[in-house]
Amino acid sequence: MSRITLPASSRTIKDDRDYGLPPRQRRLEAGQSVFINGGSTAVGSFAIQLAKAKGAHVAVSASGKNEEYVRNLGADEFFDYTKAPLHEQLIAANPNPKYHAFFEAVGTADPALFVESDRYLKFLWKVLLQPSWLGGTKRTWKLIFVVPTKKDLEAFAKLVEEGKVKPLIDSVFSFEDTLKAYERIKTGRATGKVVVKVDPTAE
Numbered sequence: 001m002s003r004i005t006l007p008a009s010s011r012t013i014k015d016d017r018d019y020g021l022p023p024r025q026r027r028l029e030a031g032q033s034v035f036i037n038g039g040s041t042a043v044g045s046f047a048i049q050l051a052k053a054k055g056a057h058v059a060v061s062a063s064g065k066n067e068e069y070v071r072n073l074g075a076d077e078f079f080d081y082t083k084a085p086l087h088e089q090l091i092a093a094n095p096n097p098k099y100h101a102f103f104e105a106v107g108t109a110d111p112a113l114f115v116e117s118d119r120y121l122k123f124l125w126k127v128l129l130q131p132s133w134l135g136g137t138k139r140t141w142k143l144i145f146v147v148p149t150k151k152d153l154e155a156f157a158k159l160v161e162e163g164k165v166k167p168l169i170d171s172v173f174s175f176e177d178t179l180k181a182y183e184r185i186k187t188g189r190a191t192g193k194v195v196v197k198v199d200p201t202a203e
């Protein structure tokens, strides 16, 4: 079952190139730090584990009830997004050094997080893109599209075999209950993947 959940979310961030790092520094390196917005989302839970497997320092946002969940995945720093606006919390935390990368894994982008990002995100290279709908951030912003490849999935399978990445399953539904599975996803509260078993005998 876990293997089924891997391709869907993990390929969204198929490797560390996808932390939005610039072309000249495509890889998140050991010792660098990344802030992952939404560590308890299906995508975020892979992002935490991949960054940790890389040896990075990982800061994460989630609601308080999911702190243990994201810490068990390897999060070093935790910010509860329900307590105060995240950009205010990050400015108050004054990370030193500032984060090398910021990975958006919620999707409902709060413009303030990006507009204020020069206060907690390192300036790595010339700003290429300042999306006006985000208020014109002073840091580069990159939308990620991933084309899955056999090579990427094999690399993921290896990380899973080595125990460095765990696929997380929120819930499992039978094929007849597919609509209930969608309802669970639409709550926006799932932690890990919601699985629909097409073959009832699948393990």
Ligand SMILES: NC(=O)c1ccc[n+]([C@@H]2O[C@H](COP(=O)([O-])OP(=O)(O)OC[C@H]3O[C@@H](n4cnc5c(N)ncnc54)[C@H](OP(=O)(O)O)[C@@H]3O)[C@@H](O)[C@H]2O)c1
Pocket (backbone or CB within 6 Å): 008, 009, 012, 037, 038, 039, 040, 041, 042, 043, 044, 061, 062, 063, 064, 065, 066, 081, 105, 106, 107, 108, 185, 188, 189, 190, 191, 192
């Ligand atoms: N899953 C995929 O295969 C996939 C593929 C491509 C793109 N994406 C994109 O990736 C993003 C995440 O999708 P997903 O499927 O991974 O999400 P998801 O698993 O459905 O997200 C649910 C989680 O989001 C957390 N959450 C809700 N609002 C939050 C906020 N404001 N800040 C931090 N955490 C929050 C909830 O935790 P609380 O209950 O604690 O709030 C819950 O654990 C979306 O933009 C989606 O379109 C996903």
